[in-house]
Amino acid sequence: MKIALIAHDHKKDDMVALATAFAPLLRQHTLVGTGTTGRRLQAEAGLPVECLLSGPLGGDLQIGARLAMGEVNLVIFLRDPMTAQPHEPDINALVRACDVHNVPCATNVASARILLQHLAATGSRA
Numbered sequence: 001m002k003i004a005l006i007a008h009d010h011k012k013d014d015m016v017a018l019a020t021a022f023a024p025l026l027r028q029h030t031l032v033g034t035g036t037t038g039r040r041l042q043a044e045a046g047l048p049v050e051c052l053l054s055g056p057l058g059g060d061l062q063i064g065a066r067l068a069m070g071e072v073n074l075v076i077f078l079r080d081p082m083t084a085q086p087h088e089p090d091i092n093a094l095v096r097a098c099d100v101h102n103v104p105c106a107t108n109v110a111s112a113r114i115l116l117q118h119l120a121a122t123g124s125r126a
């Protein structure tokens, strides 16, 4: 399973905590992330994350493009609903791509936990 991990700045601590809690599971999969999120997950959760561009510089679009080509199977995108983002069109494009291609996309911690628990229970592998 190829999993994309993305978090806005105010949600990055939540992402690190989530990824740390599920680190043994996430290690069994191929991980990709936007630049800053990915580097924090490497440094603080010890996870092997391929880091693309930072979100505002096109990272969301890179993940969306991979997803459209079938190279991303699950997205955890912890969005900050309280802060305006300069690259809002890119964010919408990524979430839309998930809907177009029927790729599971969790946009908050509660949903992400359910997806990851399901992944753990079903034993899907990379």
Ligand SMILES: O=C(CO)COP(=O)(O)O
Binding pocket: 006, 007, 008, 009, 033, 034, 035, 036, 037, 038, 053, 054, 055, 056, 059, 060, 091
């Ligand atoms: O902005 C983002 C998603 O829209 C996340 O990008 P970073 O992980 O580079 O902060």
